[in-house]
Amino acid sequence: MKDKAPPKKILIVDDEPDILEFLQYNLRKEGYTVVTASDGKYALSVAEREKPNLIILDIMMPELDGVETCRQLRSKKEFADTPIAFLTARDEDFSQITALDVGGDDYITKPIKPRVLISRINALLRRADRANADDLDLIQLSDLVIDRQKVLVFKQDKPIELPRKEFEILWLLASKPGRVFTREEIFDKIWGADVIVGNRTIDVHIRKLRERLGEEYIKTMKGIGYKFEF
Numbered sequence: 001m002k003d004k005a006p007p008k009k010i011l012i013v014d015d016e017p018d019i020l021e022f023l024q025y026n027l028r029k030e031g032y033t034v035v036t037a038s039d040g041k042y043a044l045s046v047a048e049r050e051k052p053n054l055i056i057l058d059i060m061m062p063e064l065d066g067v068e069t070c071r072q073l074r075s076k077k078e079f080a081d082t083p084i085a086f087l088t089a090r091d092e093d094f095s096q097i098t099a100l101d102v103g104g105d106d107y108i109t110k111p112i113k114p115r116v117l118i119s120r121i122n123a124l125l126r127r128a129d130r131a132n133a134d135d136l137d138l139i140q141l142s143d144l145v146i147d148r149q150k151v152l153v154f155k156q157d158k159p160i161e162l163p164r165k166e167f168e169i170l171w172l173l174a175s176k177p178g179r180v181f182t183r184e185e186i187f188d189k190i191w192g193a194d195v196i197v198g199n200r201t202i203d204v205h206i207r208k209l210r211e212r213l214g215e216e217y218i219k220t221m222k223g224i225g226y227k228f229e230f
Contacts (some may be wrong), residue, residue: 008125009033011052013069019110023056025089026114027121036138040064044072047079054124055079059088059099067102068166076079081126087112096224097182101178105179123178123229139174142173142230143218146174153213160212163226165190166205173218173228182225 010032012023017038024034035050038045041057041063047055055073057066064072064084071080073079086099096107105124108117139146145154151159162170168190173181186202206218206226219227 001093004065007031007033008053009035010121011037011043011047011050011055013037013040013056013061013066014058015039016058019058019087026117030118032121040066040069043069047073051078052082053128054083054085054121056085056087057104059086059116064136069134070099070104070162081128083128085120085124096221100180100182100224104204107180120178127176127178139171141174141177141228144174144213144230146171155213162209162212166209169205170213170218170228172210173226177228177230180221180225180227186225189211 008046010025010027012020012034013036014020014023015038019034024036027034035046035052037046039062040057043055043057044064056209057069059066059140061069065087070084070086073084083105084103085108087108087110088099089110098129105127106120108120137148139148143156146152146167147154148171151162151164153162154169168184172186172189183202191201203206206220209218217228217230219229221227
């Protein structure tokens with residue numbers, strides 16, 4: 001009989017006890033192991049000791065704020081690919097862009113409903129489990145199957161042909177579901193840093209993808225970029 005995989009471990013970092021209690025309760029109810037820290041500096045030592053599968057960081061904290069904590073975590077090899085979500089009451093575009101620029105994978109605004117929180121966390125962990133998707137030739141998410149060898153997408157077993165650039169954008173987003181890709185990242189990965197294309201190029205390709213696949217898969221993060229959800 002195959003051994004059951006151990007529960008995923010999540011580190012929550014927030015200086016508000018009520019928030020820590022709320023998050024712990026809901027994540028433990030879902031079967032996750034939860035460890036906590038109340039400031040950024042202590043979070044670094046907890047992360048080193050506990051090796052969490054995912055980290056949730058508040059932005060405004062004593063000792064080290066969330067942005068600097070994230071920057072220091074990303075500088076360590078063992079946390080280079082660990083999913084990091086920012087949780088904050090601040091909803092300014094500047095804060096979101098800064099959080100993502102230092103290596104954050106998602107930006108969750110307080111207050112948040114438990115079911116939405118769990119959905120976002122699950123999506124980040126699925127993305128981490130697909131960290132080697134670049135080595136795959138097939139991605140299956142919900143009712144979509146994306147075949148890189150055939151450059152074809154199947155929706156409910158019906159084939160959909162896409163132009164090469166649209167397919168490459170879809171593959172990029174779907175390879176890491178829930179992860180926000182900035183417009184600059186998409187330009188760089190699909191066209192290359194040395195290629196100059198119009199500012200509306202990505203928007204046009206995304207619009208055409210939605211027309212062919214449906215509106216539900218690719219979400220716009222205002223002022224930042226796009227992500228794939230299912």
